Amino acid sequence: MSSIQVTVDGQPTSIESGVDGFKLFTSKTVVALRVNGELRDLAHRPVEGDAIESVEIGSPDGLNILRHSSAHVLAQAVQNINPEAKLGIGPPITDGFYYDFDVETPFTPEDLRALEKEMDRIIRSGQRFVRRATSDEAARVELANEPYKLELIGLKGTDSVGDGAAEVGSGELTIYDNVNPHTGETVWKDLCRGPHLPNTRMIGNVYSLMRSAAAYWRGNEKNKQLQRIYGTAWPTKEELRSHLEQLEEAAKRDHRRLGAELDLFSFPEEVGSGLAVFHPKGGIIRKTMEDYSRQRHEEAGYDFVYSPHVTKSHLFETSGHLQWYAEGMYPPLQMDEERDENGEIRKQGQDYYLKPMNCPFHVLIYKSQGRSYRDLPLRMFEFGTVYRYEKSGVVHGLTRARGFTQDDAHLFVTQEDIEVELQNVLKFVLDLLRDYGLNDFYLELSTKEEGNPKFVGDDAIWKLATDTLEKVATESGLKLVPDPGGAAFYGPKISVQAKDAIGRTWQMSTIQLDFNLPERFDLEYTANDGTRRRPVMIHRALFGSIERFFGVLTEHYAGIFPPWLAPVQVVGIPVADEFNDYLGEVIEKLRASGVRASLDVSYDRFPKKIRNHTKDKVPFMLIAGGEDRDANAVSFRFRDGSQENAVPVAQAVERILKAIADKVQV
RNA sequence: GCCGACUUGGCGCAAUUGGUAGCGCACCGCACUUGUAAUGCGGGGGUUAGGGGUUCAAGUCCCCUAGUCGGCUCCA
Incomplete structure (x- = not known):
């Protein structure tokens, strides 16, 4: 038998020629070989000079x-x-x-x-x-x-x-x-x-x-x-x-299920597929999310704008939506057409469309006056509700709906400022997502697919936009994953992918660079040398859609929202009616500080009340009986069943206020 | 949009081979007044998603529509 020289799992080794993988690796957990980088069956016989690695079944x-x-x-x-x-x-x-x-x-x-x-x-x-x-x-x-x-x-x-x-x-x-x-x-x-x-x-x-x-x-x-x-x-x-x-855990966290269990939202059949209504408890969560977002946008120098839900077709012709995206839009509403008794048109009608995107409106606001370089960057923000005709088979709870509200912003910037503005936006987005409890991110760079006619605009502009986005994304230090062909029809985008508590990734924010709409709408500003220049638009949705983000957060937290988001933050549960007044005063104190607190004075017995509010996932259950009253204290019960007794009232209130203000989980 | 499954009181479910709708929770009432996940008793509530058909008889079988679920395609 002649022998041959190979390397086995990195070690230079001499083996008999004609020996196969079964002989090389006797471990039962080795299922295949990797020979010079190529996967092979264990029956494969290596030859002189091969670099062989074992492939473990668990790899x-x-x-x-x-x-x-x-x-x-x-x-x-x-x-x-x-x-x-x-x-x-x-x-x-x-x-x-x-x-x-x-x-x-x-x-x-x-x-x-x-x-x-x-x-x-x-x-x-x-x-x-x-x-x-x-x-x-x-x-x-x-x-x-x-x-x-x-x-x-x-x-x-x-x-x-x-x-x-x-x-x-x-x-x-x-x-x-x-x-x-x-x-x-x-x-x-x-x-x-x-x-x-x-x-x-x-x-x-x-x-x-x-x-x-x-x-x-x-x-x-x-x-x-x-x-x-x-x-x-x-x-x-x-x-x-x-x-x-x-899989079971994921099913338990399903926002559609939790939405019903916790009475957050529903999709009444009477309304239509993919169209949600938010119930009071879901509404308060959503309002809290939105309020905080507004506050942060205000601090970051955004202007707040509003636009209607429907508009005449011409706007979407100018923007290109009707040419490129008509099948994703609701069919038109025909307005104002009048016919005579012969059926002949007496008055020409108009087609109105539900808006699938907010950008054309923001563009019109930009155009409402002559703009100077001094106005830029101009940052317009809107919770803009849009309607998209999603195919019937793809509608999925809050994450894929036919009507949803984007936390949409459009930034009008000079060419020179693109990079700095993108950096700022990316940082803003990530900071804000962290405040909502998401911490693990990577970025995806969605680019145009060569030769696909759905992408509009000329190649040089696409290249510039793509390169700029890539540069900013790379500098963020986050992992960047390419997504060829995933761009919007008018420009490339960076999307922020966030991992949730059980390791699933969700596409959250998108940041899109757009040279195209400014062109289509002929946007201009006057530069400091008096020349007219074209601004660039950055489209940016942070939550993507509020509904979707709501769904993602619901699953991320498994319905166990941190106190600042929880619909009911505190419930007072008296041990007996006798303590209603005492505990009621504590609850009033909290309410006066803006805490969503209530006192459970129902006829249910004490353990039943505990059970009810535990099921409702109320973060703080405050309990008071004789011992607490005598000590001017209350007892905490938390959602995991743990408790802390005889906490002085002032301390308890402070603790609750702090947990809410710090946006921490309890 | 395509393929398949499914749709029974607010929610979760049950109903032999087609024989004429039940249970639990929730809700309402009464009693109980309670120290950490279900007090007891009583009551109301469904023309079985909507429409059509077969049959002496349909929650059960057939067709259409809507909705939901799981995928596929799609997600500007």
């Missing part, structure tokens, strides 16, 4: 392999039960995998259970995943019954493969055979780049089919819809359990 690559192999088992199970099912693609995704199938009838929950049974059988049989290189021609013959796979072969090496990249790469084509370990017989096969687990047993019973749904073939709504099955798979039972618990 990101290892998890992908586990999940990808699980997807294969799912596909095999589907075809075992229904040989007519045609295969789409089946990649790993965050926390799991999916596989798309073309089947006559969609899968039912019962089907999923039957499929899990079949998958268990396949997994227990310990099939090996065996890689086999093939040619395009041979694969076409072998997969003649799999039209979607044939299509992928045709796309091989092109940019349009998209999610099919798990099936075909740019190199040689490979098929994975699932081989029965006892008979050596190939029981199933799939076009796939791999790598895969050595055998199905490694999947164990640590997977679960989650749901089925339709998905367009190759993600294009013009294509046929296939039936997709989603699953999750993990290396260990504990990880699967904790994943399922996390």
